[in-house]
Amino acid sequence: MENPSFPRFAEVLLPRPLAGGFTYIIPENMHTLLRPGIRVLVQFGNRKIYSGIILRLHNEKPENHQPKAILEVLGPAIDDQRILQFWEWLASYYMCTPGEVMNVALPSRLKLESETQLLCPLDEEQWPDTLSDTELEVLRITRSNSETTLNDVIKFSGASSVKVVRHLVDSGLLLIKESIKHQSLEKWIKVVRLRPNSEELIAAILSPNTRAKSQQNLLLAYYQLESTGQPITREKLLDVSRASMSSLDALVEKGIFEIVEVKESSIIGRSGMQAYTLTPVQNQALQQILDSFQKKRIVLLHGVTSSGKTEIYVHLMKQVQQSGGQCLLLVPEIALTTQLIGRLRQFFGDQISLYHSRMSDREQTDVWESVRKCEPTGRIVVGARSALFLPYSDLRLVIIDEEHDPSYRQDAPNPRYQGRDAAIYLASLFDARVLLGSATPSIESYFNTQIGKYDLVELHQRYEGLSLPTVEIVDLRAARKKGQLRGNFSQALLLAIEQAIARGRQSIIFQNRRGYAPRLVCTECGLILMCQHCDIALTLHKAAHKLRCHYCGSEKPVPLACSACGSVQLQLQGAGTEQIEDELTTYFPNARIERLDLDTARSKKRYQQLLTDMETGQIDILVGTQMVTKGLNFANVEVVGVVNADNLLYFPEYRAHERAFQLLEQVAGRSGRSGQVGKVFIQTYTPQHPVLTHVSTHHYGDFYQWQAAERREFHYPPFVRMIQLTLRHRDLKILQAAASQLAQSLTTLQEIHIIGPEFPPVARVSDYYRMRFLIKIPKNQSYLRIKNTLWHTCLSFFAHADYRRIRYTFEVDI
């Protein structure tokens, strides 16, 4: 019988770059199963099958087409409506589609689609004998052909086989191709754990007059083991409780226990490590934060480098954990955060989940589920920006570490969003508190404290009252004149390194370019060797003996002569980390020198090794790109040298000064973290540059005043809002024609100020030319309305036959 009160249609979100959700008919047998957040399988177009997520149920029959019926119900993905609301907000705010958001939000396991490739890893002898006929059939199809897609299975065994596929994937008998490249060789073990919401059942068993004594013993043993923090395997539980297997099965059947597989490494016995006792200064900051949270939702913790911000995070996270709520700690790049995570693991043990896009699909899905069910491990999440998409239901605190870091922004593909800002919005949906932390806050965040939108809490002192490092600005021109320059190094810096080595202390040398030399130039005709596909000079990599493009990754052998004039007088210009390392080896032949950049630390293992060697004093000098500036905490670093600050200072972007200040202050902050005061040397040809002055006094407030005044005067954020619209096409003429036509159409938007069309500093990347518009929007204008107009203007403009092949993207709040 049809249930007349049940909605007849569902709006389903699909992982495609299309606007809005799509309407499907709800078959009768699904009435009890559907609600928003449930994953379903649907057909889209004539052939394609996708798993989508229900946005809402309704009764509005679409006017212009006959909807298809939902094929299968796959199960819940999201329980809390606010998560879907967040996805929709993200799409609309950052000018993309909810489908694109869904595409990055869901782990690939939850995203079956017709092209999904399936793989059966086990031989037939290894299959369990409990398989149903359909399961057997599906496995045989997959086994017989290494290129089997979900579509093939559906063609053969019908749409209902998808449920079977999903079940097989869940039990590890089938693998999804997309996830295969991520498969880690981790060992998994089966553990027993309590199911959520089983309190009543438990109370019944624990009541004194229960007849199920053996089950009671199991529960008590469980609690006992839980408090030790060890993994609770079936064997151990039976051993401690002296109960029988059948009693354990009974508890599983009753829905009190469940048996799940978890990664062995995720279970670290609680080491009994306590949080450090906060120093009085840190404690005062913590109290201020807690007080502020009573009145304001968002607090910026501005704490100088090595002031112990991490310890304050730990105390706040602990409070949320104890209250049973969820807490998210966002970090800019998980790969560069191993030290921080190590510290958190020591303290929280296995009660913490990591989440980032480089985890295996299975690990991602596990975290997804434990967050959705708000299990103990799903309450404290440490993640990169992708952790914003997890299905929280009781989020109470979001901490954003190094909130100024540019890697919070996703550049490509859509959604192109700023993770920090999105986190603040997500928190607002849950009325959760937000703590932004940094030694060098972004201008936007600090501005928000100045206008009273956020509260500001400051930590001016390093842990243990150590002084911030002394900074010497080294004038390279003067040094050269006085003959005090050797290669890329001033005598002052070399002397400091030498003295540090003599004292058994370490140095970090920062150069913002990898490779050996960023340019190879013909001294006869002046030709610079450029990438064939990009408008950028090729970088010489000496060890690999290659010229490489750092934009598109293409490579070339190193030529012996100039391709234009045949001269063999080719000269290297500029210096990358590889050259700096070489140079230091000649100056300090006995020193242990290592390099940390994308070329040497491609693997996580190698990166970890470098950190350990640095920590244990196996390295005297560490040369590196900005990888050495980020959050590293080495106790024994005395000297930090910046080989050349000028290429940071003169980058053509309105944030260049802000970025330069942040980078320099952060790298400086790696020195003198314990023991003696650190020494920083910044080499430059423009020693009077205000950024350098502010770094040398470590006075963030002065730096802010200076930058804010400039931004106000020249109308840049945070005093206006800014959107960048970029057009890309292989043909320069078509691109230019389109850009100037579009400029015409945009003149109708009178309230805004448009810069461009113009070429970005690198006009062509991977054979695509790029032109961009910078759109400045006064704060008194409706952002939403203007974005809408822009969106629709572009939609109709690029629908035009001549311009249909032009790709265009928006970057909001650039």
Ligand SMILES: Nc1ncnc2c1ncn2[C@@H]1O[C@H](COP(=O)(O)OP(=O)(O)OP(=O)(O)O)[C@@H](O)[C@H]1O
């Ligand atoms: N209360 C404390 N007790 C013991 N050690 C502490 C305490 N506070 C901080 N430390 C130690 O001081 C060092 C610096 O702390 P932390 O790394 O948290 O600084 P930070 O403010 O995050 O610095 P940065 O911004 O430079 O990354 C760490 O080794 C940390 O363990």
Ligand SMILES: [Zn+2]
């Ligand atoms: Zn290139």
